[in-house]
Amino acid sequence: MGWLVRAHAADRWRIVLYNEQRFANPAEDAMATDRLLSLSQAARLVGVRRKTLQQLIQESKLQVFEGAIRESELLKEFPEARFEQSGMVERMHRIREGALFKCPRENRPSAEQLAGELHRLRLQLVETRLELESYQQLTAEFQERLYDLQEHCDHRQAAMLGTVITWLGGQLSRHR
Numbered sequence: 001m002g003w004l005v006r007a008h009a010a011d012r013w014r015i016v017l018y019n020e021q022r023f024a025n026p027a028e029d030a031m032a033t034d035r036l037l038s039l040s041q042a043a044r045l046v047g048v049r050r051k052t053l054q055q056l057i058q059e060s061k062l063q064v065f066e067g068a069i070r071e072s073e074l075l076k077e078f079p080e081a082r083f084e085q086s087g088m089v090e091r092m093h094r095i096r097e098g099a100l101f102k103c104p105r106e107n108r109p110s111a112e113q114l115a116g117e118l119h120r121l122r123l124q125l126v127e128t129r130l131e132l133e134s135y136q137q138l139t140a141e142f143q144e145r146l147y148d149l150q151e152h153c154d155h156r157q158a159a160m161l162g163t164v165i166t167w168l169g170g171q172l173s174r175h176r
Contacts, residue, residue, distance in 0.1 A: 036068035046078040143168060 043050045053069070056062040062073050074081060109117070143165065150161040 034070050034072050036065060036070055037074070038068055042069045042074055046074055046081045048078075139168075139172060143172075 037045065039050050039053055043053050053062065056077060057064055057069075062069060062077055064073075146161055146165050146168070150158045150165065153161065
């Protein structure tokens with residue numbers, strides 16, 4: 001026998017008494033390291049819809065604790081579920097823990113810094129839009145000049161310019 005301290009969502013800690021030897025019954029094994037799961041997580045884990053779990057809760061076949069379901073409760077109703085094989089719960093806990101502490105508070109930008117960055121990005125967006133507009137005008141003028149050239153040249157040159165104009169039109173329509 002020993003004590004297992006586990007981190008839990010919303011900065012709560014749980015201390016669970018566990019037996020160091022593995023139980024033969026998976027339901028007893030899950031009770032030893034019981035975790036709370038959201039309804040969505042529980043439904044994905046056992047392969048049913050959330051609505052099914054909600055009906056079981058309303059019928060008092062599943063007990064909830066602060067809106068979450070314990071693994072042991074799931075195993076009572078779904079004994080075929082194998083939590084240790086899925087790895088989904090452990091992966092979800094690792095992702096959550098990694099995301100919570102990626103940016104320490106002292107390294108987070110202040111509201112003033114964020115407002116300054118937002119202003120700088122807005123100005124950059126306006127400049128980029130103006131530049132795009134000028135390129136669009138330039139392209140339209142280039143197309144017009146190609147049409148004018150096509151009208152004033154011989155048949156062979158007009159065919160070649162027609163190929164260039166068709167290609168340019170296709171490229172422009174693809175990138176809009």
